[in-house]
Amino acid sequence: MDLFTALADQTRRQILEMLAQNKELSASEIYAHFTISPQAISQHLKVLREVKLVYVERRAQLRIYRINTEAMIELESWFQKMRHYWIHRLDALDEVLAAEWKEIQKNKTSEDDVP
Amino acid sequence: MDLFTALADQTRRQILEMLAQNKELSASEIYAHFTISPQAISQHLKVLREVKLVYVERRAQLRIYRINTEAMIELESWFQKMRHYWIHRLDALDEVLAAEWKEIQKNKTSEDDVP
DNA sequence: GATTTAATTAAGTGGTTGCTTAATTAAAAA
DNA sequence: TTTTTAATTAAGCAACCACTTAATTAAATC
Numbered sequence: 001m002d003l004f005t006a007l008a009d010q011t012r013r014q015i016l017e018m019l020a021q022n023k024e025l026s027a028s029e030i031y032a033h034f035t036i037s038p039q040a041i042s043q044h045l046k047v048l049r050e051v052k053l054v055y056v057e058r059r060a061q062l063r064i065y066r067i068n069t070e071a072m073i074e075l076e077s078w079f080q081k082m083r084h085y086w087i088h089r090l091d092a093l094d095e096v097l098a099a100e101w102k103e104i105q106k107n108k109t110s111e112d113d114v115p
Numbered sequence: 116m117d118l119f120t121a122l123a124d125q126t127r128r129q130i131l132e133m134l135a136q137n138k139e140l141s142a143s144e145i146y147a148h149f150t151i152s153p154q155a156i157s158q159h160l161k162v163l164r165e166v167k168l169v170y171v172e173r174r175a176q177l178r179i180y181r182i183n184t185e186a187m188i189e190l191e192s193w194f195q196k197m198r199h200y201w202i203h204r205l206d207a208l209d210e211v212l213a214a215e216w217k218e219i220q221k222n223k224t225s226e227d228d229v230p
Numbered sequence: 231g232a233t234t235t236a237a238t239t240a241a242g243t244g245g246t247t248g249c250t251t252a253a254t255t256a257a258a259a260a
Numbered sequence: 261t262t263t264t265t266a267a268t269t270a271a272g273c274a275a276c277c278a279c280t281t282a283a284t285t286a287a288a289t290c
Binding site: 026027028031038039042043045046060061062063 | 265266267268269
């Protein structure tokens with residue numbers, strides 16, 4: 001089970017999205033958002049723990065989960081590497097820059113408003 | 116089969132890496148780099164076609180493959196969205212920026228040498 | 231037309247996966 | 261101490277997945 005495989009499942013992606021938006025969540029808080037069984041969620045959380053996309057802290061009977069942002073950045077770095085590859089293909093420079101520019105503009109306007 | 120699921124397999128990631136570095140490759144050129152059977156590679160290429168991570172052109176008996184960079188950018192945008200989430204959590208701002216800064220510096224030094 | 235080349239599709243299979251229900255463990259509350 | 265709460269682990273299963281070999285399709289070459 002590697003990082004990319006862990007991301008293949010939509011439920012797990014949704015869990016990560018929740019954890020990206022919240023400092024920490026207990027297992028109960030996480031599975032309250034799903035219709036599938038708590039045991040199924042627990043299995044997904046186990047996968048995420050094993051690939052270190054999340055951390056868990058035992059707090060009495062609570063299991064508190066947090067996202068590992070460094071692992072997320074590591075995943076993202078693969079896409080940056082890929083972009084680097086095709087950007088540095090001289091044959092594709094013009095068309096690639098145009099497509100990227102369009103996408104970067106779309107994302108950049110919301111990312112620059114860091115307080 | 117969605118974009119993330121297509122990326123779960125290492126062989127498919129390797130195919131995409133090859134296509135990111137080359138304008139186009141025939142199926143034969145692709146599977147020449149692997150020890151698994153050509154039929155297995157063909158099945159992986161089919162997955163990549165179905166989720167539109169690659170394009171294929173019939174050129175006589177050749178099947179010429181190219182990467183769809185826009186789909187790659189779409190995938191990457193999910194990570195950008197996730198980063199946006201945790202950056203905008205006020206509780207995590209300090210520690211997150213530190214981890215990100217370290218990673219961005221690592222990637223930025225190689226990405227700025229666009230010719 | 232027969233043979234070769236390029237590639238895909240078909241069929242089969244052992245292992246994995248995402249779900250379920252059942253059972254267990256750990257801690258708090260009564 | 262018993263009951264409740266929180267969560268995980270165990271067991272089961274149908275569907276899926278990544279591989280294989282076999283067969284087929286399409287185009288070029290002889």
